[in-house]
Amino acid sequence: MLTAERNESLTRVGRGTLIGETRRRLMDAASAVARGVAPPGLDPAAQRARAVSMVASRQLSLPDAVAAAQKDPAKTVSAA
Numbered sequence: 001m002l003t004a005e006r007n008e009s010l011t012r013v014g015r016g017t018l019i020g021e022t023r024r025r026l027m028d029a030a031s032a033v034a035r036g037v038a039p040p041g042l043d044p045a046a047q048r049a050r051a052v053s054m055v056a057s058r059q060l061s062l063p064d065a066v067a068a069a070q071k072d073p074a075k076t077v078s079a080a
Contacts, residue, residue, distance in 0.1 A: 025040075054066075054069050056068075056069070
């Protein structure tokens with residue numbers, strides 16, 4: 001069961017909260033599009049996160065597996 005304080009922390013919406021800031025950014029983007037401005041995020045430089053799928057050996061650490069995959073994305077990453 002949630003305490004009253006934890007419930008308030010999880011459900012609060014407004015300035016300074018995660019959901020409040022997300023909503024503000026969404027509303028700002030929608031407003032800009034309505035004015036004919038391109039939506040944010042179309043420029044590749046603005047896209048800092050990418051989806052990835054890879055198969056790596058369990059012997060490799062995640063940073064090592066990512067580094068190896070970046071060198072040759074077409075290969076399956078192994079510890080050898």
